[in-house]
Amino acid sequence: MTKIESGIATRQRLLEAAQELFALNGFDRVAVRDVTEKAGANVAAVNYHFGSREGLVEKVIERYITPINEERLARLDELERRVPGKMVPLEDVIEAFVRPFLTQVRRSELSEKLCLRLIGRLMGDHYGQMPKSLELQFQLVSQRFKRAFERVLPGVAEDDLVWRGHFMAGSMVHAMANGEMLHRLTGGVSGAPSMELTLSRFVKFAAAGMRQWVPQAPIEMDVSDLEDSEKNPEIPQSEFLF
Amino acid sequence: MTKIESGIATRQRLLEAAQELFALNGFDRVAVRDVTEKAGANVAAVNYHFGSREGLVEKVIERYITPINEERLARLDELERRVPGKMVPLEDVIEAFVRPFLTQVRRSELSEKLCLRLIGRLMGDHYGQMPKSLELQFQLVSQRFKRAFERVLPGVAEDDLVWRGHFMAGSMVHAMANGEMLHRLTGGVSGAPSMELTLSRFVKFAAAGMRQWVPQAPIEMDVSDLEDSEKNPEIPQSEFLF
DNA sequence: GTCTATAAAGTGATAGAC
DNA sequence: GTCTATCACTTTATAGAC
Known part of the structure; x- marks a missing residue:
């Protein structure tokens, strides 16, 4: 769980941290605090930049x-x-x-x-x-x-x-x-x-x-490298109904 | 969010309530309390019968x-x-x-x-x-x-x-x-x-x-109900490489 | 087996200082 | 924009009475 280098704009770092955590753990198993911590940002940052946790999720998806x-x-x-x-x-x-x-x-x-x-x-x-x-x-x-x-x-x-x-x-x-x-x-x-x-x-x-091509006539197959027993498999002419 | 009829053994009711809630909301968005409430059971029931929330999830999946x-x-x-x-x-x-x-x-x-x-x-x-x-x-x-x-x-x-x-x-x-x-x-x-x-x-x-049958020769297609312009589409002989 | 009470930690969100 | 402090809940889990 490496931190993301500071210096980039916070908003960007939050997005990058979030997408990685979401990928790893799924969207539901990541807390806002996990994201801000990984991004090296303040707990309040997500709400400031994206309005809410849900806002962050949406932005990640859109991106x-x-x-x-x-x-x-x-x-x-x-x-x-x-x-x-x-x-x-x-x-x-x-x-x-x-x-x-x-x-x-x-x-x-x-x-x-x-x-x-x-x-x-x-x-x-x-x-x-x-x-x-x-x-x-x-x-x-x-x-x-x-x-x-x-x-x-x-x-x-x-x-x-x-x-x-x-x-x-x-x-x-x-x-x-x-x-x-x-x-x-x-x-x-x-x-x-x-x-x-x-x-x-x-x-x-x-x-x-x-x-879904269905062969109209017996198919030509390359059977050169097959065992003898396999040369003429009964290919199902798919009497397939349901 | 209907309750599940009492009378059935609690364990069973918990499983049924859980599977419905999991189906509706996903495994992560369902709290133990949601399950016990829907099952008409006590909050502690899940932990008694399945050891933990995770135990309940596993049982539902196995079932x-x-x-x-x-x-x-x-x-x-x-x-x-x-x-x-x-x-x-x-x-x-x-x-x-x-x-x-x-x-x-x-x-x-x-x-x-x-x-x-x-x-x-x-x-x-x-x-x-x-x-x-x-x-x-x-x-x-x-x-x-x-x-x-x-x-x-x-x-x-x-x-x-x-x-x-x-x-x-x-x-x-x-x-x-x-x-x-x-x-x-x-x-x-x-x-x-x-x-x-x-x-x-x-x-x-x-x-x-x-x-993945590939036609060896031009395919016989039923073109009887196609427009004239569609009668001879250039069927891709799939020079398909990547 | 079932219940209450409660612990212990985590949750998203925000007011207000800087 | 960023921070601290804190609110108001919710979460799972458990000890102990019944």
């Missing part, structure tokens, strides 16, 4: 989420400007949605691990109770991306699309917040988590889930 | 998670007994992983909505800090499912498989915890959330993500 959402929209704009007739690859839309998280991680004062955890907590604890200022932002983002997905995945029913997007967002949040935990739980099989590799994996997973 | 994990393993056993030579459909393995949540929802004293939120919170808040008694359980479950997925998806590298499983679990947790929120955010497009339908949607999404 993290707003640039992410802005970059998302900017990337989407750019995609839509690209060669008007041509269809944009689904993967690019998904990347426009996720990569801003990585940008934020790099921009953040926090370590990669902590920053990811903070974002995960943000989305987890506060998904249903975002600050007013962010609700509109999120509505805009999800509207824009919904339309983008509709264009890139023509023929998918609207409700299906919305749910697929929901699943996609969920796997992203969870993967970010618990990536290191995966490492532990699997005894290291998942490999040292590099963000860029994880992003790549995520995009592939999400793209497959979003488009 | 929800253990039967889910047991059913998961039982379903997997059953799948593996089925026609030994034949390969089990991926969808069935995924369902063995998720359906126990629905079973739990039906068994629970809580409303569907609250129960899903509680489970979502469990996985969110406590994924990294499960009670000791559950850590082993989770390790066993994830090992068993890892092996099942390996068998059903031959040819997928181990680390890829682990990550895909991780993404899958994440989208499930998130979808459960925030399904109603999706409804709000999309202005109702997602349709009234029926658990069975959501499960079906989830299984399809997850299965596609887990197997």
